Amino acid sequence: MKTVIVSFLVIIALSVFADEEICQRDQRHLEICRNSEVITRVIHPENYDYVILDCYSNTTVGPNAFKNLNTWELQFVFVEQEPPLMLSISPGSFAGIDYIFHLHIQYANITYTGNPWSDLARINEFKCEGCAFTKIPTDILSSLPNLEKLILDNNRIEVCPENAFIALNKLKYLDLSGENGMTLESGCFNGLEKLQELKINSNSFNLNPGVFNTFNNLPNLNMMGSFEDGVTLSDVFRTFPSLNDFALLHSNLTLEPEIFSGAQSLRQLRLLRNNITNIPKNVFQNLSSLALLNLGENSITTIEPGAFSGMKVFSLVISSIPTLQVIETGTFENLSVDLLNLSHCNISVIKPQAFNGLNASWVDLENNTLTSIGPEDFAGMQTEILILAKNDLTEIAPDAFKKSTMKQLVLPARLLATANKTTWGLPESVILTSDE
Template sequence: MKTLITILPLLSVLVVRANNDNGTTVELFYGLRETTPVLESTLQRKWINDLNLNFKSSLIIGPSAFQNITSELIGLTFTNSNTLWLEGESLIGLKAKTLYINKATINLTDNLVVPTTLKVLTLDACETPSTLLGIPRLFPDLEELHLYDNNLPVIGTKAFATMKNLKRLGLVLNRITTLEPGCFKGLNELLVLNLSNNRLTSLPAGVFNGLSKLKHLYVDNCEDLKHIDINAFRGMSSLRELWLQNNALETLQVGMFDELRTLGALLLESNNITHVPKGVFNKVKTLRVISLKNAMISSIEPNAFSVLNLESLDLSGGMRQRALESGIFTGLTVEDLHLRGNGIQEIKPHAWDGLFAETVNLNSNNLTKIVPEYFAGLNTSTLYLLANGITEITPNAFGNTQVKEIDFRNNSIKTIEKATWGLPESVRITIE
């Protein structure tokens, strides 16, 4: 933003004319209260949807300072974490739907009047916990509240209870360690809750009580999160997506997802999960996507995925056992089964029994020699075996396999011998 500053001494007012890149001109009229600048009024010469203003010193927003601004979004960015005062009449006349404040120590007076036109508030890197936790009381009509990169170690009971219309709540990067019981009580209309990148160590029973309309929950990238109580997700009858990746979760408990009867996507990748028990997913028949990619799985119980009808099950890089055991996919119907990069050296007999998969991806494993037992009973359209170091395919290796296409690229297979391998001529083979 290019700025031209003109001082009008007869009026004792500082006028700043700001021209942004598309030629929009905004005039800011300043007064002075002791040594602190006061933004008295603004004049927008040309309309722009997002009006972003940068300040290099502390600032008081005077009464009705923004009443002449017609932009949908007003952004206030401070370069040195200066103090911003919002007083009783500071926001009167505000027409913007969204207010964004960055790097300010915010002081709010108890008599602050907030226009009902304001629906979205974002406070980014405003490290004033007492002020931030007072936001719900002063801004009860918001539809979206985003608190990013602040310092909010504890979210207290009924912290947002006054925000009856809130639909989206973002609490990302706030160094949260504790969610007190009932902290989300009253958020009956909430659809999206984002708790990513915090310092949570556990999710206690009933922590999300009252969020019966919530559709999307993000509790990912919390590197200290090891435990989720079996009743943590109780009452979340509308949840569609649950993001739990990049945490330190160690166990999956049977029953922990049972009440999530509308859940479509469960993302558990990059955790420390070592065991997948039978029954942990069985009651969530709406599931379409499960990701356990890059976990630490050393055992999967037979029938662990039975009765599921998925679009994708991703176990890539998440399995520590070197043999694919029998029965682990029994009863599973899935479009894409991803088993890439697991170091699998052996496939036990009956590993594919009861599996219906459109594609099976075993790329980048260590299946150097293909024998008949490995794929007996497999029924799939496409089998991917790229980059396994395959040097030998024994006679009739695919004699009991139902498959339409096999991809052998990046192996040491130089010639195609369908009849020897037990494959009909109609099967498409790719070797390079």
């Protein structure tokens, strides 16, 4: 794949015409012709997959500037972000560029006259990152009916109005991530029946009634921010019974019984940084299709025994939670998992039989504050690898691992030198390694 990165710095001055048009050529023979801040022509002798234009000042695109540019993707990257520089587009600016399917604009304040976007009707991906939009650019989008991917991240959009994307009935991916709170009005997603992934990260959400009613089958939903006006997670799952990938970050979330009752199709559930304090018993019992559950970086203080009972998942992540500290008896009973990650949780106490009934490939307790392992702490656990590295361990009780099964035990280096498999109840076949 060939990529050309073009800087509007003078490299080789080819010619100066009477109208002060100056053409520049880079080392790959791509020519940029400008008249002051106006791009008049972009010419190259070969076909390139990407053309990236680094802009260091306000830039205007003249008529037919890209007429001879046979490339799949055109990018405008404005290097100075504060204050945003201007990208001015006029009718005919994109005339004649039949081969471009992806248009990316980064950190530009876009102005235009007439409808220059009609010449881009065939593109299927439009990304406008940090373009200072304060509202959905519906007039631009109405000229891009073949879009399958639309990214409007890092803008200043506060309201997503009814029929904002009505012209984009082929859209499969939509990203509305921004730093402002966002109101999603009823009917704002009308016309997006083919959407496969929706990303609406914001500081907060005001979801008007029926805002998601457009979607009969939305597999992937990624939200970052807090819900307003009494909207609950249960409301979201009832709306999307076929959802298989859901992420919610930076909200204030309380896990209650039946919260996931409408989410039987979920395969990936990521609930990071939501100020969750308690994991109740059987809260995940309806998620029979779940493969990944990530509860990291919350404020969990208690995990009720049986919280994960009956689950069979590939990965369960409960990491980077310094408030956890204690693992109660029966916490992981009847859980089957490939990777159980409990690292960086400030765990200092493991109650007897906390892992009884656990069947895992990896159990990671690295970087906690354990000082001792009692005789029943890991009783009833079956795993391939148990990681106790980077703890403050000074004592492992006799027969501490007699009632557990494992193939490899990873210890702090200071314990490895005095390790005694027989005393700890380990078969000689178990491999002992250290964190160094």
